[in-house]
Amino acid sequence: MKTYKFDPLKELNIDIPKSNRKEALEAAATYLKEAVLDYIGEGKSPVSGFGKFPGYTKEYKSEKGASSSSSAVNLELSGEMLDALSVKVTGSKLELGVFGGDELLGKAEGNNLGTYGQPNPIPGKVRRFIPLDGENLKRDILRNMKTILEEYGED
Amino acid sequence: MAKTKIDLRQFNILIENASKRARLNASRSIASSLKNKILSLISKGISPIEGNGRFKSYKPSTKKRKRYPDTVKSDFPDKRRRPVNLELSGKFLRALKVFPKSLNIITFGFFSEYGETLELGHREGANTQAKRPIIPDFSKGEALAKSIQADILKSLKQAMENELKRSR
Numbered sequence: 001m002k003t004y005k006f007d008p009l010k011e012l013n014i015d016i017p018k019s020n021r022k023e024a025l026e027a028a029a030t031y032l033k034e035a036v037l038d039y040i041g042e043g044k045s046p047v048s049g050f051g052k053f054p055g056y057t058k059e060y061k062s063e064k065g066a067s068s069s070s071s072a073v074n075l076e077l078s079g080e081m082l083d084a085l086s087v088k089v090t091g092s093k094l095e096l097g098v099f100g101g102d103e104l105l106g107k108a109e110g111n112n113l114g115t116y117g118q119p120n121p122i123p124g125k126v127r128r129f130i131p132l133d134g135e136n137l138k139r140d141i142l143r144n145m146k147t148i149l150e151e152y153g154e155d
Numbered sequence: 156m157a158k159t160k161i162d163l164r165q166f167n168i169l170i171e172n173a174s175k176r177a178r179l180n181a182s183r184s185i186a187s188s189l190k191n192k193i194l195s196l197i198s199k200g201i202s203p204i205e206g207n208g209r210f211k212s213y214k215p216s217t218k219k220r221k222r223y224p225d226t227v228k229s230d231f232p233d234k235r236r237r238p239v240n241l242e243l244s245g246k247f248l249r250a251l252k253v254f255p256k257s258l259n260i261i262t263f264g265f266f267s268e269y270g271e272t273l274e275l276g277h278r279e280g281a282n283t284q285a286k287r288p289i290i291p292d293f294s295k296g297e298a299l300a301k302s303i304q305a306d307i308l309k310s311l312k313q314a315m316e317n318e319l320k321r322s323r
Contacts, residue, residue, distance in 0.1 A: 030206050031301035034196075037209060038302060041199025041238070069235040074199070076237050079212050144305040 001105040001112070003097030004131045005090070012146045016153055022089070024152035028145050029087040029094050035141045036096065036129065037082065043072035045128050048136045053127040075127060081107045085129075096130055156278055156292040157271035158264025160256070161299070166311055167259060174318060175258065181314035182255040185307050189263060190253040192303050197248065197289060200238035204291045205298040210239040211285035223284065241287065247273045264290045 008028050009016060016024050039046035043053050053073040056064065064077055076082055084100035098108035110116040114126035131137060163182065193203045200210050213236055216225045224234040224243075231243055242248055250270035253263035265274045280286035291297035298304070 027301060031305065033208060034201065034300050034302045037201050038196065038199065041201065065235075067235055068237040069233060069240075070199075070238055074238070076200075079200075079209070079237050079239075083209055083212070144302065144309075147305055147308050148301055 001098060001109040002130075002132070003095045003099075004135075005093045005095045007093050008145060008149060009092065012142060012149065014146065014149050014153065016149065020152040021092070024149050025089045025092070025094065027148055027152070029089050031145055031148050032094060032096060032137075032141070033085065033087045035144065036087075036137075037085065039138070039141075040082065040129050041070075041072065041074050041076075043074055046138055046141060047128045047131045048138050050126070050128045054124050073127065075111055075129065080104060081111075084108075098130070156264075156288065156290050157274045158262065158266060159290055159293060161261045161263070161293075161307075163259045163261065163307075166307055177314045177318035178258045179255075180317065181311050182258060182261060184310045184314065186253050186255045186261050186263075188306050188310055189261065189303065190251065192306055193251065193253075193263075193289070194248060196300060196302075198238070198240050198242070200240055201300075202287065203289055203300050203303060205300050205304075207288075207300075210241070210287045212236070212239055214283075214285075239287070241277065241289070 008014075008025070009021075036046045045051065045053060053075070055061075055073055067078070068074075068076060070076065080100075081098060081104055084098045084104050086097065086099050088095045088097075088099075098104055106117070108130070111127040112130050112132075114121035114123075116122060116125065128135075136142070163185070167178065196203045202208060202210055213224060214222050216222045224231070224236060227234055227243065234243055247270060250265050250267050250273075251263070252266055253261065256262045265271050274288075274290060276282070276284070278286065278288040278290075288297075291299055299307075
């Protein structure tokens with residue numbers, strides 16, 4: 001399961017003094033995690049070009065209903081996968097991903113690529129919550145991130 | 156920390172020179188979106204306090220010991236382990252109040268004894284439950300979630316833009 005790395009200052013074209021940069025990136029990372037979880041909690045993809053997550057099968061819906069009161073396709077059954085979702089600051093980049101053991105990574109990849117243990121994606125079952133190479137986060141997320149980063153723009 | 160206040164002066168630099176009307180509209184709009192956003196985050200199991208992320212999960216029941224929410228199944232059959240949304244009967248979250256106190260101050264939190272007690276229980280992790288505070292204690296360096304802060308800035312910018320349009 002690949003993580004998504006990007007340089008927010010470069011992509012959003014923001015200049016932040018070196019002395020504020022670390023703090024700014026940490027604030028952006030905190031926001032990004034919240035925003036991604038918020039989108040997922042509503043059953044929506046945080047990735048540009050993807051809308052609502054496709055629905056669960058009848059069988060899975062009934063299994064999920066035993067442990068979750070949410071009717072949204074929120075990628076939360078035991079909650080372990082989303083508990084392991086994190087955003088790390090690595091150098092000048094933010095790294096969004098699921099950080100955990102093979103089982104969690106498998107679950108994350110299954111949802112993100114729509115494979116669910118199969119060699120190829122199952123049509124209509126992609127629940128993209130971490131962008132792949134060449135993809136972007138939703139504009140609304142980037143806009144808010146820009147607002148947050150701009151707060152660190154001056155010494 | 157059952158209740159607290161946000162000092163909007165730090166955000167209000169943007170519209171310091173705008174009219175009283177713009178500031179009044181901004182504080183009303185912020186109060187309304189603040190309540191919605193806090194409740195929306197909690198309903199998805201996300202803390203409205205910056206950096207806290209998702210609420211810690213409920214501890215699992217064991218053969219020897221039943222734990223929440225299994226202990227309340229008979230009275231609340233619809234309660235599930237997920238999301239960890241601080242909602243059982245709904246009375247606690249309905250007690251959350253947010254209102255503009257003055258042009259610069261928005262007060263929010265729990266003002267009833269019931270709400271204060273439950274908020275304290277969540278904050279301190281009463282009865283061996285995990286700590287799940289929801290009202291930030293600004294005096295201890297806690298802050299509202301970044302997405303809420305971004306919403307506040309957005310509301311202020313919107314109020315400023317509306318004021319500029321009006322004055323044209």
